[in-house]
Amino acid sequence: MDTAGIDPLTGFLDRHGCLRNAARLTEHAHRDQKPLSAIWVNLDRFRKINGSLGMGGGDAVIAKMGDRLRSRNEHRAHIARMGSDEFLLLAPAHGCEEAASLASELLQLIAQPMEVGAMSLYPTCSVGVASLEYAEEAESLLQRAEHAMHEAKRQGGGRVVQSGDEQLPGRLGIKLAREELEVEHKLHAALQIGGLYLHYQPIVSFNGRIEAIEALMRCELNGEMVPPVKFIPVAEKTGLVIRLGEWSLMQGAMQAKRLSDLGLPTKVAVNVSRAQLTAPKFSQALYAALLCSDVEPRLIELEITESLFMDVSELVQSNMRAAIAMGVSLSIDDFGTGYSCLATLKDIPAGKLKLDRAFVVPLPEDRRVYAVVKAISQLGRELGMTVVAEGVENEQQSCALQDAGVDAIQGYLHARPMSADAVTGWLDHQAALLKA
Amino acid sequence: MTTETTQSPSVEEIYARTVLDIGIPPRPTILDILARELRSGEPDFGRIAQCVSEDVSLSAGLIKTANSPFFGFRVRARTVSHALTMLGINIAGKAIAGVALRNAFPASPALERFWDASARIAEYSGHLVGLLGVREGIRSDDAYTFGLFRDCGMPVLMRKFPAYRDTLLRANANPDKRFTAIEDEDFPTNHAIVGCMLAQSWSLPEEICLAIRHHHDFLLMQSGAISLPPASRRLVALAQLAEYIHQQHSGMNQTEEWAKLGMASLSTLELGQVQLDELAAQVVAHSAQADIE
Incomplete structure (x- = not known):
């Protein structure tokens, strides 16, 4: 039997089958001048369900959702499964109002308690509705329904949103979503063909010692730079951030090994995101990176934001303990920008504290900021940490920071972020200066 | 050289030792x-x-x-x-x-068998693409390369941990648990993650790295989750089928992986049991012909 285009779990059309069908229904609706509506249904908290019941449990929930949709399909809607927890109903002869009423019925139907194994679930869903506009193509209709569904989800789930009622309605919202998709595509492509690379910015102590070089990710595709402010949020949203984080760890470790082999042993600081530290495989990936690069663990530092150190989850804590046990050091990144809790600072197993640039920009004029920097520096030193200030651009700032007791600085004043080759040359030059 | 027994030290103890005591292929x-x-x-x-x-x-x-x-x-x-x-x-x-x-890797008799099996699985994987066609952008050379690198984390771990061989034997014989879960019980990492990192450091394409990372993840293969892209899924399925054909043909049946990944692999490749036997015969014949040539 030809099962292409059919989802094996629910027996509905799959995404490909649905797209073909949508094109056909749209064509008929325009030809017969009849309405057509798309209703996009997404189960709320499905990841949590999958996490607690396992993949098999997740599949059972989806199969039951499918049965519910099928059981009440007297409206003769064409149903498709568009993704792991997403369904699309294409309802011919349904205008805006009929579609909205059908969507509300679906919302209630899905909200009935569901028995899966020994557990009772109370599922909810987010629903987006769009009705075909004059000369509109199927793709655009589906996009509008999906966009409305995302808005329903953004508003907390368990509700219906009509296309056009979103905060960034219709096409403008879709345009932004499309931009995100493009960035996601670029990221994937960059990972694929080597468009991702690390730049390194030195952290220099006031006594001239190179404390470390911080690895900063760059993405370039077809000669065009994609700035981190654009690709990092997309990576975080799509889960790609874990893979990118592993990639950085490996590349950073390889650079540390290269420098060490060249007789320029320098600590490489790699940023670690929340998504990485809350992933169960983090410590294994870190160990594998150390193993494969053959680098001394003391040459690797993980920069972790302050809020993660405060995270009480066992996974985060055990991942950090494992990193320390491997001989890797930790530093507190962006200190002072979140909810700093001085009481817990004493328990943080970090050797370095990095003051956010927000404390540097107002210097040297702002004496109140200066007082805070001085107090933090003293506290950091008492706790045995090296205090680093980020974003230092001029001599005046540098002097004020030194005066306040900061140990090292990072910023354009010393060096911009550089390519792997350039930073190697820079380190070599610094080493020669020191010898001289 | 470090000596280790099957009464393995705790993971913390292993961490505490420097990882820098063997030469990993740069x-x-x-x-x-x-x-x-x-x-x-x-x-x-x-x-x-x-x-x-x-x-x-x-x-x-x-x-x-x-x-x-x-x-x-x-x-x-x-x-x-x-x-x-x-x-x-x-x-x-x-x-x-x-x-x-x-x-x-320096030549050793134990590794020779490992490389020979990898080479055969790689070759069968390449042949399978020839018979099944190019889908999801996966060509013969991709399947071949993946076959070679799929288990490259194993020799790395064998050199690092002498006790790793015992763990491998247990993992091979376990019909229920994920292969890498058995490794995770004894060591701070597993061959899938190490292999993925090694492949990445050698600049192999991302779909191959991801396939190496998840090639024992039968739940992920069964679920159809998008976290494993279709190209990587296809690579895993092709190599799993190649391994099954190799084990059937050579009389070696050292793993339980087909029981865990077989159905998902067949479904990914859109194959039924009947086609499987025919395909296996073709691949083996093709390979034998190539050996003669």
Whole structure:
């Protein structure tokens, strides 16, 4: 039997089958001048369900959702499964109002308690509705329904949103979503063909010692730079951030090994995101990176934001303990920008504290900021940490920071972020200066 | 050298030891040169050919790959330059990585068997693409390269932890748990993650790295989750099928992986049990013919 285009779990059309069908229904609706509506249904908290019941449990929930949709399909809607927890109903002869009423019925139907194994679930869903506009193509209709569904989800789930009622309605919202998709595509492509690379910015102590070089990710595709402010949020949203984080760890470790082999042993600081530290495989990936690069663990530092150190989850804590046990050091990144809790600072197993640039920009004029920097520096030193200030651009700032007791600085004043080759040359030059 | 027993030390103790006590294969310089040339947009074939030619076994490996039957070239490559032109720089890059991988580890009798099995699975995987067609952008050379690198984390861990072989035996015999879960019980990492990192450091394509990372993840394979892209899913399925055919044909049945991943692999490749037997016969015959040639 030809099962292409059919989802094996629910027996509905799959995404490909649905797209073909949508094109056909749209064509008929325009030809017969009849309405057509798309209703996009997404189960709320499905990841949590999958996490607690396992993949098999997740599949059972989806199969039951499918049965519910099928059981009440007297409206003769064409149903498709568009993704792991997403369904699309294409309802011919349904205008805006009929579609909205059908969507509300679906919302209630899905909200009935569901028995899966020994557990009772109370599922909810987010629903987006769009009705075909004059000369509109199927793709655009589906996009509008999906966009409305995302808005329903953004508003907390368990509700219906009509296309056009979103905060960034219709096409403008879709345009932004499309931009995100493009960035996601670029990221994937960059990972694929080597468009991702690390730049390194030195952290220099006031006594001239190179404390470390911080690895900063760059993405370039077809000669065009994609700035981190654009690709990092997309990576975080799509889960790609874990893979990118592993990639950085490996590349950073390889650079540390290269420098060490060249007789320029320098600590490489790699940023670690929340998504990485809350992933169960983090410590294994870190160990594998150390193993494969053959680098001394003391040459690797993980920069972790302050809020993660405060995270009480066992996974985060055990991942950090494992990193320390491997001989890797930790530093507190962006200190002072979140909810700093001085009481817990004493328990943080970090050797370095990095003051956010927000404390540097107002210097040297702002004496109140200066007082805070001085107090933090003293506290950091008492706790045995090296205090680093980020974003230092001029001599005046540098002097004020030194005066306040900061140990090292990072910023354009010393060096911009550089390519792997350039930073190697820079380190070599610094080493020669020191010898001289 | 560190000696370890099956009464393994705790993970914390293992962490506490430096990881820097064995030589892990560094990325061969030729791969750096290739990556640079690829990024430049206008690769200099002459320069690449010259670098490859400096290493006799790399040259021989590249020419052998270009002449292997699943590429189906009528003419036979005689020189490195010729092989590079025939394969194109992308495929040549993967072929070079495959040859360099085996060269990177010192020869030992135990590893010989491992490499031979890997090479056979790689070859069968390549043949399978020839029979099933190119889908999700996965060509014979991709399947072949993945077959070679799929388990490359194992020799790394064998050299690091002598007790790793015992763990492998237990993992091979376990019909229920994920293979890597057994490794995770004894060691701070597993061969899938190490293999993925090694492949990444050797600049292999991302879909191959991800497939290495998840090739024992039967729940992920069964679920159809998008976190494993279709190209990587196809690579895992092809190599799993190749391994099954190899084990059936050679009489070696050392793993329980087909029981865990077989159905999902067949479904990914859109194959039924009937087609499987026919396909296995074709792959084995194809391979035997290639051996004669």
